[in-house]
Amino acid sequence: MAELTVREALNQAMAEEMERDPNVFLMGEEVGFYNGAYKVSQGLLDRFGPMRVIDTPITELGFTGVGVGAAMVGLRPIIEMMTFNFSILALDQIINNAAKMRYMSGGQFDMPLTIRGVNGAAHQLAAQHSQSLEVLFTHFPGLKVIAPSIPKDFKGLLKSAIRDDNTVIFMESEVLYSYKGEVPDGEFTIPIGVGDIKREGTDCTVIAWGKAIHTALAAAKELEKEGISIEIVDPRTLRPLDENLIFESVKKTNRAVIVEEALPFSSVGSEISYRIQKNVFDYLDAPIEKVNGKDVPMPYNKHLEHLALPQVADVIQSVKRSLYLI
Amino acid sequence: MPTKLTMPRLSDTMTTGKIIEWKKKVGDKVEPGDVLAEIESDKATMEFEAFEEGILLEILVPSGGTAPVGEVLAILGEVGTVPLESQPTSFRQESKSIETENKDLQKKTEEIKKVEGVDVPPKDVQKISPLTLKDKKETVVREPSSRILASPLALRLAAELGVDLTQVKGSGPDGRIIREDIERYAKMKEQTPHPISVPSPTPPKIQSPKQPTSSEGTILELTQMRSAIARRMAEGWQTPMFTLTMDIRMDAVEQIREQWKELGKSVVPTINDFVLCAVSRALHQYPQMNVSFRENSIVQYHDVHVAFAVALPEGLITPVIFHADKKSLSQIAEESKQLIDKAFAKKLQIEEFSGSTFTISNLGKMDIEHFTAIVNPPEAGILAIGRVREAVVVRGGEIAIEQRMYVTLSADHRAIDGAMGAEFLGIVRKFLEHPISLILD
Structure with missing residues (x-):
């Protein structure tokens, strides 16, 4: 088993899929000659040539539309958003065409489109470029939404996303690109819609995905020192959601804390919270807690930014509150 | 037209019943014969069946609720009607105007606020x-x-x-x-x-x-069975009763039971079965004992239906061997075993534990030597059976060891006198001491 960064794992996933299927191609801003704004597509232009690794102008609505058209005629485009903050410009193509084409054509057109890129805050990117936008996509039937947290999951799920005949929104994180982890050698995929227990525990279930998993893991270490054992559930796919994995864990611990970087109102965590109370109500011994980014536009000031993002201390506090310790 | 479904009278002595569980819910379609609910009467839990088809419109007494016989439990409507729940409130509570309801609501809210203030x-x-x-x-x-x-x-x-x-x-x-x-x-x-x-x-x-x-x-809530026992026993206690005890030799019965066991038969009659059998023959032979006292008369029954008491965790029930005097010992043994199993499974039907003319109660299994029972009205007699014990007796100047059993008759003195009771017990003894007579006939 090799130790890879998330960046290398994603690069491998795309290279392997492009090798495997000539219909797969990558398109986006700076993906080719610059080898990617975050170097995720390093070496792909040299290896597969300009027909399959295509640099675009700064026109998200335009090149997402090209992706939709290409998918309709049988290609398998990977559209890279430099950040999902820019995908806001492409929402009409994503929501009205990519998500609906298969349905509105009565199944005549598949939509094997993968839209991937950075989601969430990094460092001082300010109000417009720091947003966690998963809920913009999980809202719509016709879209699958994936937000992995470790290199193995990034690789296995990106490969599944590229092979899927529906539009998949694949959300990465700038601060995770250099995060290292073990990745199995050789060919493997991870099925969409299957979650993973990132840490087993007995006292409280913490549900998180993407970058927030690492916040939760750090909190688990701190809590362990106080004798509190938390179980961390990573759904990995937000839609379709592996809700049974969450329910089983909550049945065991009788408590749930949801950690997400997104804003609190109408978040994916809100939906998960609803489903927990609806399905395992009788197992809850405390109200469900949610840890979110603060309900404000992201401040540019780095101290304020730190305060606006969910931190380890916030997770610890919510876990303790659900255990009636504070 | 909607039909009112009322609490059925499931036994002669039933005054109230408890809904154990509704098997249909509001809005369900009901066919004749469908089980609507399980109802606990004073003696058993029974199924409440629908007699006509329709839609269950409303349940007025919920699962776990108790209602007197005749009380409306639920409303059955014609197929195609809408459950009352989804109809406007005014339809259900015609007498209550919306205004007063609002006032009630306001009052309630205030009460809640008050309580929460304290809280x-x-x-x-x-x-x-x-x-x-x-x-x-x-x-x-x-x-x-x-x-x-x-x-x-x-x-x-x-x-x-x-x-x-x-x-x-x-x-x-x-x-x-x-x-x-x-x-x-x-x-x-x-x-x-x-x-x-x-x-x-x-x-x-x-x-x-x-x-x-x-x-x-x-505080333990009375079950239907417990309140029935309480009522019946208090009633029985009002009967002017006398008791007679007799000591009966049981060696012959024990010998026959041993032989029966050796034959490898599946059902070996118990001591209780022998007593049931002997009592039924005795009642047939001595019908003055097979009676019931009424206000101005005494009924002498033609048939002999002998009940026997079964102790359940939740109380007491008395299944009946009908026409016991016409049944063979092995038939009685077979039947009593089935009735006991059913009693423990709470599956006894009402007709299986009512209509007896005489009762026996046996505490021998629990090592009771001798006791007196209270007559179970309207019957005039009950026989209490003690354990079969080894006893030293003097017989013709010799000391002997024998298997013996005390039986005690409690009888309604309004209908039966002491000498009659003694004569009856003598017949019972004759059958039990010569059990061959129970087997041969």
Whole structure:
């Protein structure tokens, strides 16, 4: 088993899929000659040539539309958003065409489109470029939404996303690109819609995905020192959601804390919270807690930014509150 | 036209019934013969069947509720009608105007507010760590009538463990009862001795969420069966009764039972079966005993239907061997075994435990030597059977060891006199001491 960064794992996933299927191609801003704004597509232009690794102008609505058209005629485009903050410009193509084409054509057109890129805050990117936008996509039937947290999951799920005949929104994180982890050698995929227990525990279930998993893991270490054992559930796919994995864990611990970087109102965590109370109500011994980014536009000031993002201390506090310790 | 479904009279003595469980819910289609609910009468749990088809429009007495015979339990409408729940309120409560309802609502809200005002503890009391729960005394105690705050898990656990929530102090915010509170309370309960004064072969369930407790002990709600027993026994106690005891030699019965066992038959008649058989023959031969006292007359029954008492965890039931005098010993043995099994499974039908003309009650199995029973009205007699014991007797100047059994007749003196009772017991003894006569006929 090799130790890879998330960046290398994603690069491998795309290279392997492009090798495997000539219909797969990558398109986006700076993906080719610059080898990617975050170097995720390093070496792909040299290896597969300009027909399959295509640099675009700064026109998200335009090149997402090209992706939709290409998918309709049988290609398998990977559209890279430099950040999902820019995908806001492409929402009409994503929501009205990519998500609906298969349905509105009565199944005549598949939509094997993968839209991937950075989601969430990094460092001082300010109000417009720091947003966690998963809920913009999980809202719509016709879209699958994936937000992995470790290199193995990034690789296995990106490969599944590229092979899927529906539009998949694949959300990465700038601060995770250099995060290292073990990745199995050789060919493997991870099925969409299957979650993973990132840490087993007995006292409280913490549900998180993407970058927030690492916040939760750090909190688990701190809590362990106080004798509190938390179980961390990573759904990995937000839609379709592996809700049974969450329910089983909550049945065991009788408590749930949801950690997400997104804003609190109408978040994916809100939906998960609803489903927990609806399905395992009788197992809850405390109200469900949610840890979110603060309900404000992201401040540019780095101290304020730190305060606006969910931190380890916030997770610890919510876990303790659900255990009636504070 | 909607039909009213009323509490059926499932036995002669039934006055109220309890809905154990509704098998259909509002809006369900009902076919004739469908089981609507299970109803517990004073003697058994029985199925309440539909006689006509329709839609169950409304349930007025919910599962667990009790209602007198004849009370409307539910409303059945014609197929195609809409359940009452989804119809406007005015339709259901015609007499009550919406205005008064609003007033009621307002009043209720005010009451709730008032109670909550009393309820809310000072802010600093809310912060209680479960790690220090054991020594915290300032947890919130609620007014018994106020709304109880409890986590969903705590509610479920309380129901499972039979914990009365009004007795539990909550340690969560605003006095919310959480899992730990329930578990601690249940454990404490377990360590405290149960306040029961009446001994019972199987201890009844002490706690269920509904059972209130008072300072002198736990209050046990009467089951249908228990209230029937109480009523019947009080009635029987009013009967002017006398008792006669006789000691019967049982060696011959024991020998026959041994032989029967050696034959490897599946059902070997019990002592009780022999007594049932002997009593039925005796009643046939001596019909003056097979009677019932009425206000101005005595009924002498043509048929001999002998009941026998079966002790169940929840009380007593008396299944009947009908025409016992016409049945062979092995038939009686077979039948009594089936009836006992059914009684324990709570599957006895009403006709299987009513209509007897005489009863026997046997505590021999529980090592009782001799006891007197209370007649079960309207019957005029009951025979109480003690255990078969080894006894030293003097027979013709010689000391002998014999198997012997005391039987005690309690009889209604209004219909039967002492000498009659003695004569009857003599016949019973003759059959039991010469059991060949029970087998040959």
